[in-house]
Amino acid sequence: MLEIKNLQARVEDKEILRGVDLTVKAGEVHAIMGPNGSGKSTLAHVLAGREGYEITGGQVLFEGKDLLALKPEDRARAGIFLAFQYPVEIAGVNNTYFLKAALNAVRKSKGEEELDAMDFLELVKAKLKPLKMDESMLQRSVNEGFSGGEKKKNEVLQMAVLEPKLAILDETDSGLDIDALKVVADGVNALKRKDRGFLLVTHYQRLLDYIVPDYVHVLAQGRIVKSGGKELAKELEQKGYGWIPGAEKKEAAV
Amino acid sequence: MNPKTQEQAIEKATQQEYKYGFTTEIEADSAPPGLNEDIIRFISKKKNEPSFLLEWRLKCYRYWTKMAEPTWASVHYPKIDYQDIIYYSAPKKGGPKSLDEVDPEILKTFEKLGVPMQEREILAGVAVDAVMDSVSVGTTFKKKLAEMGILFCSFSDAVQEHPELVEKYMGSVVPYNDNFFAALNSAVFTDGSFCYVPKGVRCPMELSTYFRINAAKTGQFERTLLIADEGATVSYLEGCTAPMRDENQLHAAVVELVALDNAEIKYSTVQNWYPGDKDGKGGVYNFVTKRGACRGVNSKISWTQVETGSAITWKYPSCILQGDNSVGEFYSVAVANNFQQADTGTKMIHVGKNTKSTIISKGISAGHGQNTYRGMVRIQPAAENAQNYTQCDSLLMGDKCGAHTVPYIEVKNNSSKVGHEASTSKISDDQIFYCRQRGLSSEDAVNLIVNGFCKEVFRKLPMEFAVEAQKLLNVSLEGSVG
Numbered sequence: 001m002l003e004i005k006n007l008q009a010r011v012e013d014k015e016i017l018r019g020v021d022l023t024v025k026a027g028e029v030h031a032i033m034g035p036n037g038s039g040k041s042t043l044a045h046v047l048a049g050r051e052g053y054e055i056t057g058g059q060v061l062f063e064g065k066d067l068l069a070l071k072p073e074d075r076a077r078a079g080i081f082l083a084f085q086y087p088v089e090i091a092g093v094n095n096t097y098f099l100k101a102a103l104n105a106v107r108k109s110k111g112e113e114e115l116d117a118m119d120f121l122e123l124v125k126a127k128l129k130p131l132k133m134d135e136s137m138l139q140r141s142v143n144e145g146f147s148g149g150e151k152k153k154n155e156v157l158q159m160a161v162l163e164p165k166l167a168i169l170d171e172t173d174s175g176l177d178i179d180a181l182k183v184v185a186d187g188v189n190a191l192k193r194k195d196r197g198f199l200l201v202t203h204y205q206r207l208l209d210y211i212v213p214d215y216v217h218v219l220a221q222g223r224i225v226k227s228g229g230k231e232l233a234k235e236l237e238q239k240g241y242g243w244i245p246g247a248e249k250k251e252a253a254v
Numbered sequence: 255m256n257p258k259t260q261e262q263a264i265e266k267a268t269q270q271e272y273k274y275g276f277t278t279e280i281e282a283d284s285a286p287p288g289l290n291e292d293i294i295r296f297i298s299k300k301k302n303e304p305s306f307l308l309e310w311r312l313k314c315y316r317y318w319t320k321m322a323e324p325t326w327a328s329v330h331y332p333k334i335d336y337q338d339i340i341y342y343s344a345p346k347k348g349g350p351k352s353l354d355e356v357d358p359e360i361l362k363t364f365e366k367l368g369v370p371m372q373e374r375e376i377l378a379g380v381a382v383d384a385v386m387d388s389v390s391v392g393t394t395f396k397k398k399l400a401e402m403g404i405l406f407c408s409f410s411d412a413v414q415e416h417p418e419l420v421e422k423y424m425g426s427v428v429p430y431n432d433n434f435f436a437a438l439n440s441a442v443f444t445d446g447s448f449c450y451v452p453k454g455v456r457c458p459m460e461l462s463t464y465f466r467i468n469a470a471k472t473g474q475f476e477r478t479l480l481i482a483d484e485g486a487t488v489s490y491l492e493g494c495t496a497p498m499r500d501e502n503q504l505h506a507a508v509v510e511l512v513a514l515d516n517a518e519i520k521y522s523t524v525q526n527w528y529p530g531d532k533d534g535k536g537g538v539y540n541f542v543t544k545r546g547a548c549r550g551v552n553s554k555i556s557w558t559q560v561e562t563g564s565a566i567t568w569k570y571p572s573c574i575l576q577g578d579n580s581v582g583e584f585y586s587v588a589v590a591n592n593f594q595q596a597d598t599g600t601k602m603i604h605v606g607k608n609t610k611s612t613i614i615s616k617g618i619s620a621g622h623g624q625n626t627y628r629g630m631v632r633i634q635p636a637a638e639n640a641q642n643y644t645q646c647d648s649l650l651m652g653d654k655c656g657a658h659t660v661p662y663i664e665v666k667n668n669s670s671k672v673g674h675e676a677s678t679s680k681i682s683d684d685q686i687f688y689c690r691q692r693g694l695s696s697e698d699a700v701n702l703i704v705n706g707f708c709k710e711v712f713r714k715l716p717m718e719f720a721v722e723a724q725k726l727l728n729v730s731l732e733g734s735v736g
Contacts, residue, residue, distance in 0.1 A: 048691050051683065072690040081691075088688040092706030101702060102692035109693070141706065158692065 001026050001197050002047075002067075002166055006058035008222075009046050016042045018222035019058065024166065029198040031208055031233065034219035035241050040201045041085065043219065044170040047199075048082040049075050062166070076102075077109040079165030083155040083172050090142040095154070098142045099124060099161050106162060127160040131187040149180030156187035167191070168199045173207035185210030205237040220247035285342040291315065294441055297342050301410050301444070304417050314430040314440035321434045327597040328626045328658060329566045331502070331539060339473040339504055341442045395459070404488075405450040406461055409477050412448035419450055423481055427510035427547045427574070435506040435541040435568075439475045443508065446476035451486035451517075460716055462491040473504040480510070482517035484550065489520040491719055502565060503528075506541045515550030515577065520558070522715050523571075524723050527563035529730070534593025534622070537565025544571035545601075548580035548609075556583040557600065558714045560723040562730040565594060570628065572601035575609035575637075582611040585711040587723070589730050590623030590655065599629035599660075604637035604670070613644040616708050619655035620731055630662040633670040640670040648678040649707050651700075651731070679707075701728045 002024040009017040016039045024030050034040050046053050047060065049072030060067040067075060090098065103123075104114040115123065128135060133153050143151050152172055159167055169188070173181055188211050192198070200211060208216070208230065216232040217224045218241065225246035226232070241247040285296055294315055298308040323334070399406050405416060413420050430440040447463040463478065482488050505527060513519050521544075530537025540563075546555035557571040573582030584600035602611035617625040631642045648657035659676050681703050689699035705712070705724055712720045 050687055072687060073693055073695050076691050076693040084688065084691075086684075088682075088684050090685055090688075090703055090706055092709040093702055098689075098692075098702065101698065102689075102694060105693040105695070105698065162692065 001063055002199075003061040004047075004058070005060070007043075007046070007055070007060060008057035009042060009053045009055050011042075011053055015056075016053075016222055017046065020219070020222070020224055022217065022224060024197045024199060026165070026197055027194045028215065029192070029200065029211065029213045031200045031202060031213035031216045032219050032224075033202060033205070033216060033233065033236060035247065036203070038219045038247075039222045040203075040219050041170055044082060044168050044199070044201050047075075047168055048072060048080060073105070074109075076162075076164075077106050081159050081162055081164030081167045083152070083159060083167065083169040085171040085174060087143045087146075087151040087155055089144045089146075091144050093142050094138075095140055095142050096121065096124060096138045099158060102158070103161055124157075124161060127157065130190045131157060131160060132183060133157060133187075148175035149177065149183075152176060152180065152184050153187065156184055156191075160187070160191055165195065166197045166199065168201065170201045171203060172200070173202055173204060181207065182210060205233045208233045218244055218247060220244065284340050287340050288337045289315075289339070289341055289442065293341055297442060297444060300342065301413070303413055306417075306421055307413060310425070310430070311441050314437050315442075317431050318434070318437035318441055321437055323434050327568050327628070328624060328660075329568060329595040329597050331566055331595075334502075334504060334539070336438075341473060341475070342444055399457075399459075402455055402458070403452040404455060404457055405448065407448055409443070409446040409448045409479065412479070416448070416450070419481070420448070420479070423479055423510065423512055424477075425510075427512060427545050428508050428543050433543060436508050436543040439477060439506045439508045439543070442473075443475045443477040446507070447478045447480075449480045449488065449490065451482045451488045453483045454485040455483075456486065457488040460489050460491055462493070464493045473506065475505075476507050478507070478509040479512075480519060480521070481512045482514065482519050482553075484515045484517060486514075487518040489716060490522070491716060492521070492523045493526070502530075502536060503538045504541070505538050505564075507543070509542070509544040509571075511544075511546030511555055513546065513548050513550060513553035513555050513577075513580075516552045517550060518554040518556075519546060520556045521546070521571070522719055523557075523559040523561075524715075524719055524726065525559065525561045525563050525567070526726055528565075529563045529594050530565040530592065532592045532621075534565070537594070538563065539566045540564035540569065541566075542569040544569065545574065546572070546582070547574045548577050548582060548606075550580070551577040551606075552579045553577050554581040554583075556581075556585070556714070558583075558585040558711065559587070559598075560708075560711070560715070560726065561586070561588040561596060561598060562726050564596075567594075567596040567598050569598045570600055572603070573611065574603045574605065575611065575640075576605045577609075578606040579608045580606055581609070583714075584611075584613045584615070584629075585714045586614070587616045587618070587708045587711045587727070588625055588627075589618045589727065590620070590625040591618075591730055592621040592623060594621075594623045596624070597626040597628055599627045601630040601632070602642060604631075604633045604640040604642070607636070607638040607640075609637055609640045611640075611642045613642070613646075614710050615644075615646045616711055617646070617648045617657055617659075618651070618704060618707070618727075618731065619648065619657045620651035622654050624656045624658070626658040626660060628660045630664070631672055631674075632662075632664040633667050633672065635666045637667050638669050640667065642670075642672045644672075644674045646674075646676040647707065648676075649704065650678065650680045697728075700731065704728075704731055 004020050004022040007017050007020040032040050055068055100120045107114055213230050216228055218226040226244045285293055294311050298311060428436050430437055449461055451457050511519050527538035527540055548555050555573050561567050575582050582602050588596045588598050590596045600613055615627045617627055619625040627646045633640045646659050650657055657678055661674055663672055665672055685703055686699045712723060715723055
């Protein structure tokens with residue numbers, strides 16, 4: 001469903017992605033690992049359409065269509081979801097209201113009927129249950145005053161409601177204690193489906209104990225320098241990145 | 255991703271035309287432009303006023319001629335030529351006796367505005383007094399309200415039918431010599447609304463006035479007087495629009511509220527006078543004096559305003575908390591987009607014991623707009639245990655606008671508690687991207703964030719107004735983030 005071909009991007013004068021190739025098929029879970037500054041988060045942001053990056057080469061196809069030509073909202077409506085590393089607070093905007101507005105924007109773009117408040121509430125409560133999340137989260141303002149763990153749970157809830165085709169999780173494990181990590185991972189696992197792809201961007205192997213990937217890729221200096229199965233993550237945990245050709249220089253920074 | 259797309263989306267939205275900018279072709283019966291004692295006599299005669307009123311007007315006029323226009327507000331505009339304004343413009347066909355007699359053109363205008371003039375609107379539960387230019391064109395539900403002893407009519411009718419109430423209360427909250435614009439209004443006001451709710455009566459419906467400036471070069475000087483007698487409660491709504499014109503139009507109103515023992519008044523305004531075009535041409539100069547007196551014990555006056563229109567807004571709805579245990583509230587959303595300038599806030603004057611006041615002000619600045627909150631909290635020596643809480647939040651969109659907060663606090667009694675909180679924030683690119691990543695357009699993202707910012711104020715508005723206010727805000731701001 002997602003084909004990234006020789007993708008190159010930069011911020012101002014700094015080249016960050018220097019030719020990334022990656023294919024994610026429906027039902028697959030891919031993990032992108034790599035040292036700090038290797039371009040992991042940039043890749044996630046570029047896929048979601050964050051402004052401020054200049055695409056200097058390559059292409060990205062999502063279900064055969066040119067993803068990079070779409071506005072961020074159109075990518076979201078097409079089924080791309082980014083779980084943010086730092087979810088944003090929006091004061092005064094009720095979480096349920098926000099979710100309903102988002103879902104209805106997606107539904108409308110597909111020519112589906114928009115849900116009214118009652119139907120939506122029913123739907124969101126049904127989504128909450130398997131995630132083992134508290135209903136009080138619905139009544140609060142979007143991420144305002146949420147703990148780090150609550151923010152990440154809220155991202156998973158949004159994912160559950162919006163039912164994306166491709167979910168990109170950017171450092172979802174950062175700032176989580178082990179209990180929160182488990183809840184978030186369980187939530188993600190509950191959302192795995194044959195027709196849904198996952199791209200997990202993570203710095204540590206820890207998350208992959210809970211969300212087991214089918215493929216692990218090492219991103220270093222803007223390129224994927226090594227790919228393998230889930231065992232690659234274990235190896236990285238033990239040996240670091242330095243032994244991989246193309247990732248040596250950055251090792252010192254880890 | 256091209257950062258321009260967001261800007262373009264926003265631009266598209268901001269450049270939305272002023273929706274209410276139509277004019278109505280009605281023959282107007284006008285005074286020549288200019289202001290002198292003859293004009294005042296003309297107005298008074300036209301309105302068949304008792305002599306006390308003419309004398310009051312003349313006294314106000316003479317006082318006004320010695321006054322200077324205030325310069326302390328953070329608003330800048332070319333000098334107003336008071337001799338170039340028409341002070342009286344009435345739709346020509348005399349005063350209507352019932353809705354059937356109202357000029358169909360005028361009714362059409364109100365229909366376009368969505369004013370519920372028809373009796374069928376009884377379901378909406380809103381009684382409307384509509385003021386176009388200077389004359390009140392018809393009051394709905396007058397009969398029904400009269401059965402409960404509630405007087406709700408145009409100011410002119412009140413002068414004819416209840417002169418004793420007018421004489422007793424007019425100018426008792428805003429004295430004629432209060433300020434330049436109040437004095438001018440007192441001299442030349444032409445109509446407005448009047449409401450008296452008798453002892454112990456809870457007004458069963460929202461009362462509403464709709465103001466519209468129509469004739470060219472016309473100033474609008476309406477006066478509203480609202481009295482809630484002991485134990486009475488009333489909720490009052492006020493809406494305003496004006497056609498698009500290249501020249502600036504002057505609006506100088508006075509609103510006086512009086513709450514006696516245990517009475518409660520809720521006064522809500524959605525102000526959408528023409529703000530001028532995107533280059534700052536045209537627009538209404540809105541210089542308004544609004545003040546309420548909580549005269550009785552346990553009385554309460556609550557102001558809620560949503561100010562999205564006008565080229566210039568100069569307005570400080572205030573409360574004088576005389577009665578012990580009385581409560582004053584001020585909830586405000588003020589928008590300054592393009593070249594709009596808003597200098598608005600409130601005064602809470604604590605006189606009685608255990609008086610409480612709350613001020614929540616939300617200022618939104620976009621484009622080249624300048625938004626100033628100016629407020630005063632004064633605790634008089636006798637105001638034992640007075641309390642005030644003030645919260646002023648400013649939201650900036652883009653980098654060419656400005657937000658200013660000018661709070662004055664004077665405390666002359668040590669037992670009081672006064673709290674002030676202020677914040678300034680900007681709609682961040684992160685917030686907008688977050689919303690867009692969830693499928694919302696840039697415009698919807700901005701609306702969502704702005705409405706969240708204003709929520710504390712919107713929830714104070716009566717339901718149907720809250721929806722209208724939200725829409726209005728969206729229209730006046732769409733596309734303001736660059």
